[in-house]
Amino acid sequence: xxxxxxxxxxxxxxxxxxxxxxxxxxxxxxxxxxxxxxxxxxxxxxxxxxxxxxxxxxxxxxxxxxxxxxxxxxxxxx
Numbered sequence: 001x002x003x004x005x006x007x008x009x010x011x012x013x014x015x016x017x018x019x020x021x022x023x024x025x026x027x028x029x030x031x032x033x034x035x036x037x038x039x040x041x042x043x044x045x046x047x048x049x050x051x052x053x054x055x056x057x058x059x060x061x062x063x064x065x066x067x068x069x070x071x072x073x074x075x076x077x078x
Contacts, residue, residue, distance in 0.1 A: 049077040 024032065046054075053076055057065070065076050 047077065050075070053077040 054062075057076075065073075069075055
């Protein structure tokens, strides 16, 4: 069994460990980009009304509306 202090020290070491960079060939990069772009619209829950709202709302308005939604208000586009 690992002691709690040892667990904390191991977690701290893991958190500071640098991850090895991923090395891809140009073809692998293009394929990864294609796969990523294909997932962008996958299962997109946005309605046309929501897209219009996000396209026209200011950052201040977005923040204010989001805060209201967290408190139970309906989404502005609903």
